[in-house]
Amino acid sequence: MTPPPDADPSAGDKILVRDVHKTFSTKKGDVQVLEGVDLAVRDREFLAIVGPSGCGKSTLLNCMAGFERISTGSIEIDGVEVTAPSPKRVFVFQETGIFPWFSVWDNIGFGLSRMPFEQKHEIVMRYIRMVGLDGFEKSFPSELSGGMKQRVEFARALAVDPDVLYLDEPFGALDAFTRLEMRREVVRIWGETHKTCILVTHDVEEAIELADRIAVMTQRPARIQTVLDNPQPRPRDPDRREFRALKDEIFGILGVERSV
Amino acid sequence: MNRPPPGPVRTFASAVAGFAAFLLVWQLSVSFVPFLERVPAPADTARAISQLATGDLLWKSIVASVFRVAWGFCLAVGIGIPLGVLLGWVPTARAVGNPVVQALRPISPIAWLPIAVLLFGRTRWFSAADVEAIFIIFIASFFPIVTATTSAVSSIDHKYIRSAANFGVGGSLLFRRVILPAAMPQILTGLRLALGIAWVVVVAAEMLGVQSGLGYQINDSRNNLRYDLVTAVMAVIAVIGLLLDSAMSRIEHATLARRGARHA
Numbered sequence: 409m410t411p412p413p414d415a416d417p418s419a420g421d422k423i424l425v426r427d428v429h430k431t432f433s434t435k436k437g438d439v440q441v442l443e444g445v446d447l448a449v450r451d452r453e454f455l456a457i458v459g460p461s462g463c464g465k466s467t468l469l470n471c472m473a474g475f476e477r478i479s480t481g482s483i484e485i486d487g488v489e490v491t492a493p494s495p496k497r498v499f500v501f502q503e504t505g506i507f508p509w510f511s512v513w514d515n516i517g518f519g520l521s522r523m524p525f526e527q528k529h530e531i532v533m534r535y536i537r538m539v540g541l542d543g544f545e546k547s548f549p550s551e552l553s554g555g556m557k558q559r560v561e562f563a564r565a566l567a568v569d570p571d572v573l574y575l576d577e578p579f580g581a582l583d584a585f586t587r588l589e590m591r592r593e594v595v596r597i598w599g600e601t602h603k604t605c606i607l608v609t610h611d612v613e614e615a616i617e618l619a620d621r622i623a624v625m626t627q628r629p630a631r632i633q634t635v636l637d638n639p640q641p642r643p644r645d646p647d648r649r650e651f652r653a654l655k656d657e658i659f660g661i662l663g664v665e666r667s668v
Numbered sequence: 669m670n671r672p673p674p675g676p677v678r679t680f681a682s683a684v685a686g687f688a689a690f691l692l693v694w695q696l697s698v699s700f701v702p703f704l705e706r707v708p709a710p711a712d713t714a715r716a717i718s719q720l721a722t723g724d725l726l727w728k729s730i731v732a733s734v735f736r737v738a739w740g741f742c743l744a745v746g747i748g749i750p751l752g753v754l755l756g757w758v759p760t761a762r763a764v765g766n767p768v769v770q771a772l773r774p775i776s777p778i779a780w781l782p783i784a785v786l787l788f789g790r791t792r793w794f795s796a797a798d799v800e801a802i803f804i805i806f807i808a809s810f811f812p813i814v815t816a817t818t819s820a821v822s823s824i825d826h827k828y829i830r831s832a833a834n835f836g837v838g839g840s841l842l843f844r845r846v847i848l849p850a851a852m853p854q855i856l857t858g859l860r861l862a863l864g865i866a867w868v869v870v871v872a873a874e875m876l877g878v879q880s881g882l883g884y885q886i887n888d889s890r891n892n893l894r895y896d897l898v899t900a901v902m903a904v905i906a907v908i909g910l911l912l913d914s915a916m917s918r919i920e921h922a923t924l925a926r927r928g929a930r931h932a
């Protein structure tokens with residue numbers, strides 16, 4: 409699934425982040441968050457970004473999505489500079505961003521407003537099926553569990569057929585059991601659609617279970633410290649030796665001593 | 669705080685008990701407190717209500733008052749919500765407009781009466797007194813509506829705006845599908861508050877300028893020394909106020925019912 413690491417590194421690059429700096433101006437002065445981030449995301453890969461809390465992971469993702477302006481450097485997708493959000497790359501929020509005033513059907517169809525009804529209905533129903541919410545199309549978010557809301561959010565993102573999915577701790581608000589279930593779902597959906605996925609998480613195990621490559625960020629002001637390959641076949645078993653070895657390696661890089 | 673809410677039967681029974689206690693205290697105090705002996709008793713009030721209900725004066729007064737409130741309130745909604753959306757959405761507009769709104773808000777709507785007379789006293793195509801009263805109702809409901817809408821729109825959760833931008837939804841679609849529904853719970857609360865104020869104020873406005881309506885009836889009854897009619901009209905005002913409020917609350921619930929526990 410993963411291209412060999414020694415292939416021409418620029419050939420399959422979907423997103424190129426070059427020497428990105430980001431400073432927030434606040435009342436208490438400037439906060440430098442990103443300091444020279446370099447990162448190449450390959451087409452159709454699943455990349456995870458891990459790093460210490462508050463180091464700037466969300467900021468980096470927001471910049472890549474076009475929600476935040478970078479201070480210096482460049483972010484290109486398919487060779488075009490990112491300046492604004494676009495339906496070609498969709499953001500999946502931690503606290504679900506689906507609209508409580510719309511039914512499941514209307515939420516998933518939100519990005520398809522200019523389409524004739526028949527066509528829209530077909531697409532919406534296809535993604536309702538893909539995320540396993542058949543029969544819930546008329547339900548409202550308040551009538552769904554946390555995991556189901558997250559499925560709606562995924563379906564809404566997939567329905568506009570984006571190239572890139574940005575996932576900012578998409579399972580952070582879920583309970584442990586649902587989180588495990590949703591990880592498996594995301595692996596399955598990614599296998600079916602092969603979007604380029606960029607996942608921000610502070611759960612190292614989650615990163616190893618899902619991603620082809622794992623980028624480790626430093627403390628703030630952040631850079632990318634290393635990018636690790638993770639060629640294990642899916643589904644991945646956290647009890648296997650390679651899994652544990654990679655986990656230890658990442659914890660080592662993050663400077664966290666693991667007791668036990 | 670966390671006790672389960674009582675069922676509808678209990679709620680109704682408690683309300684009835686409350687009113688019974690109120691009527692009892694009222695009756696006893698006018699019977700035994702010398703200072704209150706000229707205040708009409710509940711029985712006098714009830715008799716006056718049935719007397720009023722047989723003629724058409726009561727109905728005409730109700731229609732006149734409700735008509736003024738409806739016009740003033742609808743005008744306030746039509747102007748107040750768009751203005752509130754503008755102030756809530758555009759930070760510069762808010763910085764400029766909101767201080768003015770907040771400065772005008774504490775002025776009692778009744779204080780605008782001379783201005784209303786100045787502006788509309790010569791109106792011919794409509795009853796001038798009606799227009800004046802409508803203007804005062806407009807002022808009374810306008811400020812709560814603008815304030816609620818401004819605060820609702822300016823505090824919309826960022827993630828909804830970002831989602832809309834992400835899916836390329838902008839312009840009028842953004843307003844209809846995201847901003848208005850996101851602000852709706854707070855706007856509806858503002859409307860309910862505004863309607864309550866409008867109903868309080870219409871009575872005061874009618875006591876000052878016009879020759880019809882429930883407020884005028886109170887004045888007129890007082891001038892005829894019929895204090896039983898005064899309390900009768902007061903009771904009618906209370907009932908209509910309750911009906912208006914429960915109608916607004918029904919609209920609120922029907923609109924927000926499926927959004928979840930937060931507003932249902």
Ligand SMILES: Nc1ncnc2c1ncn2[C@@H]1O[C@H](COP(=O)(O)OP(=O)(O)OP(=O)(O)O)[C@@H](O)[C@H]1O
Nearest residue numbers: 432434439441460461462463464465466467468610
């Ligand atoms: N809009 C902003 N204005 C000012 N400072 C900000 C802003 N957004 C983020 N920051 C600061 O930038 C730093 C990085 O924030 P960011 O949310 O990107 O971290 P994160 O790595 O995603 O953290 P977490 O793991 O807690 O989600 C923080 O110190 C935060 O206070």
Ligand SMILES: [Mg+2]
Nearest residue numbers: 465466467576
């Ligand atoms: Mg974050």
